[in-house]
Amino acid sequence: MSMQSGLAPSTSQLQAYAAATDVSVAVPAPLLEVARIQPVTAPRDLRTEPGPIRFIIITLAIAFLSIFVVLPLVVVFASAFSKGIMAYFAALAEPEAMAAIKLTLLIAAISVTLNLVFGVIAAWAISKFEFTGKTFLITLIDLPFSVSPVISGLVFVLLFGAQGFFGPWLQAHNVHILFAVPGIALATIFVTFPFVARALIPLMQEQGTQEEEAAISLGASGLQTFFRITLPNIKWGLLYGVLLCNARAMGEFGAVSVVSGHIRGETNTMPLLVEILYNEYQFVASFAIASLLAMLALITLVMKTILERRLDEAEVSDGD
Amino acid sequence: MIRRMLPLVAGLLWASSAFAADVSLLNVSYDPTRELYVDFNKAFAAAYQKETGKSVEIKQSHGGSGSQARAVIDGLQADVVTLALAYDIDAVAGKGLVAADWQKRLPLNASPYTSTIVFLVRKGNPKGIKDWDDLIKPGVSVITPNPKTSGGARWNYLAAWGYAQKKYGSADKARKFVADLFQNVPVLDTGARGSTVTFVERGVGDVLLAWENEAFLAQREFGKDKFEIVAPPQSILAEPPVAVVDAVADKKGTRAVAEAYLKYWYTKEGQEIAARNSYRPRDPEIAREYEKSFAKVELFTIDDVFGGWTKAQKEHFAEGGIFDQIYKN
Numbered sequence: 001m002s003m004q005s006g007l008a009p010s011t012s013q014l015q016a017y018a019a020a021t022d023v024s025v026a027v028p029a030p031l032l033e034v035a036r037i038q039p040v041t042a043p044r045d046l047r048t049e050p051g052p053i054r055f056i057i058i059t060l061a062i063a064f065l066s067i068f069v070v071l072p073l074v075v076v077f078a079s080a081f082s083k084g085i086m087a088y089f090a091a092l093a094e095p096e097a098m099a100a101i102k103l104t105l106l107i108a109a110i111s112v113t114l115n116l117v118f119g120v121i122a123a124w125a126i127s128k129f130e131f132t133g134k135t136f137l138i139t140l141i142d143l144p145f146s147v148s149p150v151i152s153g154l155v156f157v158l159l160f161g162a163q164g165f166f167g168p169w170l171q172a173h174n175v176h177i178l179f180a181v182p183g184i185a186l187a188t189i190f191v192t193f194p195f196v197a198r199a200l201i202p203l204m205q206e207q208g209t210q211e212e213e214a215a216i217s218l219g220a221s222g223l224q225t226f227f228r229i230t231l232p233n234i235k236w237g238l239l240y241g242v243l244l245c246n247a248r249a250m251g252e253f254g255a256v257s258v259v260s261g262h263i264r265g266e267t268n269t270m271p272l273l274v275e276i277l278y279n280e281y282q283f284v285a286s287f288a289i290a291s292l293l294a295m296l297a298l299i300t301l302v303m304k305t306i307l308e309r310r311l312d313e314a315e316v317s318d319g320d
Numbered sequence: 321m322i323r324r325m326l327p328l329v330a331g332l333l334w335a336s337s338a339f340a341a342d343v344s345l346l347n348v349s350y351d352p353t354r355e356l357y358v359d360f361n362k363a364f365a366a367a368y369q370k371e372t373g374k375s376v377e378i379k380q381s382h383g384g385s386g387s388q389a390r391a392v393i394d395g396l397q398a399d400v401v402t403l404a405l406a407y408d409i410d411a412v413a414g415k416g417l418v419a420a421d422w423q424k425r426l427p428l429n430a431s432p433y434t435s436t437i438v439f440l441v442r443k444g445n446p447k448g449i450k451d452w453d454d455l456i457k458p459g460v461s462v463i464t465p466n467p468k469t470s471g472g473a474r475w476n477y478l479a480a481w482g483y484a485q486k487k488y489g490s491a492d493k494a495r496k497f498v499a500d501l502f503q504n505v506p507v508l509d510t511g512a513r514g515s516t517v518t519f520v521e522r523g524v525g526d527v528l529l530a531w532e533n534e535a536f537l538a539q540r541e542f543g544k545d546k547f548e549i550v551a552p553p554q555s556i557l558a559e560p561p562v563a564v565v566d567a568v569a570d571k572k573g574t575r576a577v578a579e580a581y582l583k584y585w586y587t588k589e590g591q592e593i594a595a596r597n598s599y600r601p602r603d604p605e606i607a608r609e610y611e612k613s614f615a616k617v618e619l620f621t622i623d624d625v626f627g628g629w630t631k632a633q634k635e636h637f638a639e640g641g642i643f644d645q646i647y648k649n
Binding site: 157160161163164167170178179261263264266280281 | 351
């Protein structure tokens with residue numbers, strides 16, 4: 001894998017990275033709480049910093065953002081359209097590009113759906129019940145965040161590779177997991193697992209169990225309670241988690257690269273194709289695909305902002 | 321949400337399986353052959369259809385030669401492997417996926433096309449690089465990928481070593497020469513294409529050690545007004561080999577097509593495709609036809625100088641081998 005070799009992977013990784021860092025920064029409920037309280041309780045001396053220092057700090061922040069976020073985005077779009085709009089769309093209409101886009105959507109659909117289910121179950125179990133091993137479970141959920149994506153991919157090679165743990169059995173039964181859609185889906189699910197659960201746990205913990213208890217004491221069944229009480233309460237947080245999960249699922253490079261096998265038109269996702277096209281000197285095509293991923297990142301950002309506001313409002317109305 | 325996604329998933333699955341050829345092969349190859357196999361696959365598919373009436377689709381996978389071999393060992397369902405050096409196919413054979421005598425099953429060491437290692441320099445050759453000796457001069461910056469991970473880089477390394485051993489007469493002096501050369505290497509990329517991008521796109525270095533075909537490709541893509549190819553008087557004969565992956569072809573029932581596919585390399589059409597893509601053809605007639613495309617280089621083989629790949633690999637590139645010792649200092 002020549003991850004070092006191109007500008008292109010770094011742009012796609014950048015998005016994946018941005019998505020990942022977003023999450024660790026934006027743990028919804030408690031942080032927002034703090035943010036709301038801060039202006040009231042923060043000492044006023046913060047504002048007595050001398051003007052020049054404030055100016056320097058703000059300039060530094062803006063310069064940093066421009067260089068590391070805005071500039072790469074501009075480069076991606078400028079390169080994508082450098083040979084005109086026709087070349088741009090011709091590049092996207094290539095069979096290999098279409099295949100990569102389809103595969104990426106398919107993988108995102110599979111992993112987001114499954115992580116939606118797993119994430120809700122995990123968050124439900126952790127926030128509504130007390131049991132031994134709970135802390136351990138929370139740690140496990142966080143594991144994919146702390147493991148390098150390349151390692152996440154290698155784990156699946158070790159498990160499902162021909163020389164791996166299940167390899168001989170899979171070979172004998174002619175089941176293809178590695179270097180095929182299931183392997184890519186598995187690696188993506190692993191990498192994106194924490195997003196939904198992480199978005200829900202603090203929210204559900206904060207909401208407590210009173211409403212559910214009330215519903216049950218009024219005779220509601222477990223499922224009724226879940227669909228009538230819990231789900232409506234967590235819908236914004238859930239959407240928030242799904243959004244980030246989706247962004248990462250589409251942008252994942254490292255783990256997918258290890259398990260993909262790079263079969264053209266078959267197992268290359270969009271981020272992988274960006275690197276391949278770049279290495280083939282097809283810069284317009286490479287950046288055209290990258291621009292789609294960049295647009296995904298921008299859409300994600302906008303929706304994230306909207307959802308955060310919703311979450312915030314939901315909490316305000318709850319709190320009063 | 322789930323309900324809305326199901327038809328989408330189903331639709332995608334259908335769309336991706338809608339266009340299937342009669343037979344499908346997977347060719348797992350190394351980095352620089354992307355363009356070569358696009359051409360070759362098209363020609364073979366047409367020839368095969370004409371002869372048998374069956375349509376064949378050849379899928380390609382490219383990457384560093386070593387990591388591609390690793391993927392096949394890990395279960396990538398390659399019907400054929402077309403890698404940068406025999407050692408990598410030996411590794412696959414070592415796991416029993418390819419018969420041990422694979423290199424005897426096709427003519428000419430199962431290497432239907434060859435290449436060599438040349439120098440790519442910037443326009444006007446500002447550092448005046450003509451031969452291997454110019455690479456160890458102080459102030460000359462040399463770009464080559466890492467021999468630990470790149471097949472092309474191993475050819476680069478062995479070409480330099482072979483030249484020095486022939487010229488200065490001993491392995492010790494060759495070792496000194498190669499050590500001096502790597503003193504001039506500022507960065508080691510993991511693959512041949514990565515190094516080309518470093519040299520061509522990022523403008524790092526004075527000279528790129530590259531596959532001849534890779535140098536021609538870079539020149540075609542970026543213009544003769546930017547880069548010149550310098551062929552040293554002596555270099556190594558690089559023989560990228562091909563083989564049917566027996567275990568996979570037998571399981572999938574594709575052996576006949578896979579064998580026909582590789583044999584097509586040895587036809588006039590196949591040889592011509594190699595030559596057009598700047599790989600040196602084996603066929604004397606085609607070679608004569610394309611004589612002007614390739615510089616006259618005195619070529620030595622890995623068997624001559626190093627006693628074959630297995631020995632070379634063990635001595636030079638294995639953990640703690642000569643490359644490790646040289647590069648540490």
